[in-house]
Amino acid sequence: MLTFLFKRTLYALISLLVITLIVFSLSHLSGNPLDALLPDDATPQQIEQVTRHLGLDRPIWVQYLTFLQNAAMGDFGDSLKWKGQTAAEVVWERLPATLQLGGLALLISIVVALPLGVMAAVYKNTALDAVATVIALLGQSLPAFWLGLVLMWIFAVMLGWFPTSGYGGLSHMILPAVAMAWFQVAALTRLTRSAMLEVLDAEYIKLARVKGVRERRVVWKHAFRNAAIVPVTYFGVLAGSLLTGSVVIETVFNWPGTGWLAITAIQGRDFPVVQTVVLFFAVLFLLANLIVDILYALIDPRIRNT
């Protein structure tokens, strides 16, 4: 088990190293921060001066090694766009907003998807199954930005139930969270449905039925409990989609989280912040999957050997 743990951690670290290299070279290839920072009338002297000030005149590999060395110490450099703050501070400050929104979205998607998936499985191949499937699929069949805007127009402008946008309390979070959750509902419903189908077919369920246990009890107590484990594995994937989903929704709803931050930083060519935010999510993703791997290995010893 210890070797397994060691090997997996080593893999994750190597992946991370490659990721730093990719992220660093991409962000530096994508142009010069000066292009976004300097005004249209910048003079050659001003360009040269700011280049030197930002340390962009050093060879690229020197910049990479410096970056790596500092990053290992937790120093990701100073933000170019949000002057006076380090990149880590900028990302750290935006994180709670993303986690709040992502958390609520996750909650909504579970609350909706689990019953929907169970229903679809129990009433397999009936109209109910079809309706549940279509509802679940709707969220994945519309561009999230458009769904978000439509929700905003109906529920904030026309009905006035919620604020249109901006950072704030629960009422501000509902619309963006629903737009975000709807997308996840599809995958989660499907997983729940197929897991339930498999379990409902198992011997012990048949046995329970034969014994005369009531159907509702069979479904919710015996089957669901066992099927619920499968969707849990989905959360590893979710960690990765959290940022991707938040980029669009946070932009539409003006929610100042890390997704909004990432896109603003790229447009402003703020390398330190771009690198920090991407690395942060990469670490999060690798960590989540490492934990899932370890959990699996604990449950099923055979995996350790593959």
Next chain:
Amino acid sequence: MKLTRIAGVSLAVLLGTTVLTSAQTITVAMSPPSVETNRYWNTPGDFNLGPAMQGLVGHDPVTGMYDNSGLAESWSHNDDFTEWTFTLHEGAEFHFGYGPVTAADVVHSHTLHTGEDSTLIGVAQLKDVAVEALDERTVKFTLPRPQIDFLFAHGGRGSLVIYSKAQYDAEGLEGYDTRPAGTGEFQFVARNIGQGLTFERVENHWSGRDAEVERLVLRFIGEPATALATLLSREADMAVLPRELQPDAINAGFEAIGSSNAANQTAMLFNGTFLTEGDDKLDPTLPWLDIRIREAINRAIDREAVIDVLYDGRASILPVFGMDPRHEGYREDLAEMFEEYYGYDPERAMALMAEAGYPQDFENPVIPILSSNLAGNPEFPTMAELMQVFLDEVGFQTEIVELDWAGLGALRRAREARLFHPMRNMPVKPSAVGIGNYYASSGRPNVNYEDPVIEELNTLYAASTDPQEREELAGRIFQQAFEQYAVAPLASLSAEIMVNPETVAGWTFPGVTSAGISHFNLIEPQ
């Protein structure tokens, strides 16, 4: 049981935070600035602390002319415009008890703005300038070369905003980051990254002109549809909207308030037209090096349709990009000849193309049209498509190239932006600045057109301190640009903001800042 109670309480708390609005608060929805910071010198010039911070020179809200509503009560210059002396208002003081505004604050601010981390627009006007405090209230700027437009560096889109030296000495830059003391009619309350800024009225302001609005909130919203939604749902009292969304607001009972003067000029540039002998950045295959092609493209554009499609019909045709009646060298005759030289005439365009041997005699006949997004000019992508429609109609081969504004910036900095691309002049800058930015090598690297005639005129113009001679030279430069079809000028328009008439009775602003709006103290609430 316990759990539900906690949930209920926290729900109430969360919901409660959203209903804290007072009647005297005016909220303005606008595009986010490119850099969110309290340090003006770290921005490219789009600064949102305008309600709280001031420069030395102010503007008349109606005419837009320089006046002493800034920190300087009066100023003077020597005969060759190399020495400028400003006298500060007596009694001008910083917020939060940082004391009176003195000449030392001006010297200190100048040092900050011209430091090596300065990314500020137009800061060249302040570089190598010696600033000297003659006494408490008098400060002298000694310039290395004459600058007739020196006041521009101190006005609404200026490059010098006055910060408190006392605050700096006490708290350093961190003091500015957390709560900068300004001198304006509003004082800083809070900055929420990605959300906006909050200001409150200064009671008994030193200028004697207290703002009418108690609290001012600037709300940054990048998505235009979202900005419209905040206005229609009455979360915002005012919103800066793209022109094409304005009818939606007007239909819902909102009203447009425009700047009292033209605030913006737009054009399509024939970038890479470097006609001075031996320019190594000249690409000889550029199709528009031939003046007949430049004229043909100009003739192919139906500018009235442009104004209808892009500006909801509220703009006027611009005769020369960079030229404006308020500034040096305005030539009425060019405006009058516009129809004759530039009027929409597809047949003439086709004749010119045939005469130039287009496309068979061109090694590279394709016109690359740039589509880009620039905050504040959301019409640029549509503009690119519209240009393509016009050019296709007369038989040009075109392609649309997409790049973000920073990407275009990189190409321009290398003088390799070989594109037919959109540009704006906002606010409309003094002629010398505009000529440098668009037509003369003095503005390198970001210049799109250069020719020997303008080079010669501009050398004389830059050196001249005689107002009459300058007027004449600037006019001749504009004439040359006009006759050479150096760019495709499109429209001249005012900055507009949509307001809710139930909460805002009126507002006058001259359109002299990068964001278009200013003079927040003149907002009249209902």
Next chain:
Amino acid sequence: MSRRALRRLPLVPILLLFLVLIIPAFLATWIAPHDPYISNLRARLQPPVGFGGSWDYPLGTDRLGRCMLSRILHGAKYALGISMVGIAIGAILGTALGLISGYLRGWVDVIIMRLVDITFALPSILLALALAAISGPSLGLVVLVVVFVIWGFFARQVRAETLSLRERDFVARARVAGASGGRIVLRYILPNIMNTIIVLATLQIGVVIILEATLSFLGIGIPRPAPAWGLLVADGRQLIVSNWWISLFPGLAILLTVLSVNLIGDWLRDWLDPKLRQA
């Protein structure tokens, strides 16, 4: 095809898919009433029929006076083309690497699976934004991002199935009979995972079309003036109140296509996947 599978054939989705995506993709030039690129500035922002518009432009016109119906019909080419090309490249790449990984195991497997981890860990949207900043948005970039996003799913799935198949008797027999590794993989393993690949590929079409729209929203999708659906929705989103038809109809095209493709994919899985077939 078994009788039961046939009985549950998703007729409505298949019909919709042909109507919205496949027929327009091939026949747009003949069935579209107008040229999708020609603008009529005198007929800007015309509403659709039934909302004050005329039959000249059944679904109205956009801000440059181009026929929305024609643009949507021609847009099908982009939707179909990008999904076909992107998924083909992604599937071939992912399958090849998955087969190699699962069959050879050892350090090759370790490296390939780390590559999969890395692509999953890198946020694709940010990668796309960075790439677009380098070279500007283009059709090629969209395809590249599609490949980047989907190849890992194929690699992982194919590897898992290869791992279990290579232990099966018929593979062992082939090995004893002296078949080379390449031959075993191509003759014995690949045919057995074809079904999985087909199902996976079908389900990715929806992912690709939505991805294209998301990229357009961020300004890095298929360059204008191409009438790609995602670009049409993204471009029309500002005018969602008064000129709703500009974004609604392309949005519907996306919705119907993705929905149909997913329903067909579900059915294919039920039919082709051996485990569910028994159920």
